[in-house]
Amino acid sequence: MTTNDNKSNDRPIAIDAYEALAVRYSALAETKAENGYIEHPAIRQQLGDVAKLKIVDAGCGPGILSAYLISQGAEVTAFDVSPKMVELAHLRTQGKAKLHVADMARPLEFLESGHFDLVASSLAIDYVRDWANPLREFHRALKPRGRLVFTVQHPLGAYLWYNPPTAFGVHYVEAKWSGFGGEPVVVPDYYRSFEEIVNPLLQAGFSLVRVTDTKPVGALKEVDASRFEKYSRIPTFMCIEAEKRD
Numbered sequence: 615m616t617t618n619d620n621k622s623n624d625r626p627i628a629i630d631a632y633e634a635l636a637v638r639y640s641a642l643a644e645t646k647a648e649n650g651y652i653e654h655p656a657i658r659q660q661l662g663d664v665a666k667l668k669i670v671d672a673g674c675g676p677g678i679l680s681a682y683l684i685s686q687g688a689e690v691t692a693f694d695v696s697p698k699m700v701e702l703a704h705l706r707t708q709g710k711a712k713l714h715v716a717d718m719a720r721p722l723e724f725l726e727s728g729h730f731d732l733v734a735s736s737l738a739i740d741y742v743r744d745w746a747n748p749l750r751e752f753h754r755a756l757k758p759r760g761r762l763v764f765t766v767q768h769p770l771g772a773y774l775w776y777n778p779p780t781a782f783g784v785h786y787v788e789a790k791w792s793g794f795g796g797e798p799v800v801v802p803d804y805y806r807s808f809e810e811i812v813n814p815l816l817q818a819g820f821s822l823v824r825v826t827d828t829k830p831v832g833a834l835k836e837v838d839a840s841r842f843e844k845y846s847r848i849p850t851f852m853c854i855e856a857e858k859r860d
C-alpha cells in the first residue's frame with residue numbers, strides 16, 4: 615500500500631464521513647437498494663467482459679467492485695482516500711488487488727502511464743470539485759482507446775435530494791445518511807449539472823460512448839416496493855462510458 619503526497623491543505627471533503635461509515639458501508643452496500651439493486655448491476659453491465667483486462671478501480675471503497683472484477687478474471691489496481699476502506703478492500707479481495715491510499719484530486723504516480731485497459735469508478739468522483747485532475751490522470755494511465763466507465767449521482771435525482779441554490783454549475787452540498795444503521799453521518803458532496811459532467815470529459819481528451827440513466831433491477835420490487843417505484847420514476851445515478859480519444 616502506498617499513500618500519495620498531499621502537500622496541500624485541501625483536505626478531501628468526504629474522508630471523515632467515509633472513515634466513519636467504512637465498516638457499515640462494507641457490510642450493507644451489497645444489499646442496499648441504491649447500491650446492490652441499482653448501481654452495481656448498472657456499472658457491471660456497462661463494463662461487459664473484463665477477463666484479462668488491466669483495470670483501475672478509482673475510489674474503490676471496501677472493494678466490492680474490485681472483488682467482482684477479480685472474480686471475472688481482471689487484474690485490478692485500486693485506491694481510495696479512506697485508509698479504513700482500503701483495509702476492507704484488502705480483506706474483501708483477499709490480497710489479490712494492488713491497493714493504495716490516495717486522493718484522486720492529486721497526482722496518482724502509482725498508476726503507470728499507458729498501462730491500463732480500463733478505469734472504473736463507482737460513485738466516487740462526485741466528491742472532487744475539479745475533475746480536471748482525476749480525468750488527466752485516468753487519461754494518462756489508459757492505453758490508447760482505453761475505456762473509462764464510471765457512475766455519479768444523476769443531476770436530476772441529486773437536485774431533488776440536495777436542493778442546491780440553482781440546478782446549474784457545481785455546488786458543495788451535505789446530506790445526513792442514516793441508511794447504513796448506527797449514528798447518522800453527515801456526508802459532504804458536490805452537486806453537478808449535466809454539462810459539468812460531460813464537458814470536463816471532452817476537455818480531458820475522452821469521447822463519450824454511452825450515457826445511462828440507471829434504473830433498479832426487477833428484484834428490488836420484491837425486497838422494497840416503494841424504493842423500486844421511486845427509483846423507477848426518478849433516476850438516482852448516471853453511468854457513463856468514455857473512450858480515450860488522443
Ligand SMILES: C[S@@+](CC[C@H](N)C(=O)[O-])C[C@H]1O[C@@H](n2cnc3c(N)ncnc32)[C@H](O)[C@@H]1O
Pocket residue numbers: 626627628629632643672673674675676677678679693694695696699716717718719735736737738739741742
Ligand atoms: C459511495 S462510496 C463508493 C465506494 C465504492 N466505489 C463502491 O461503489 O462500493 C465513495 C468512496 O469514494 C471515496 N472517495 C471520496 N473522495 C475521494 C477522493 N478524493 N479520492 C479517492 N477516493 C475518494 C470514499 O472514501 C468512498 O470509499
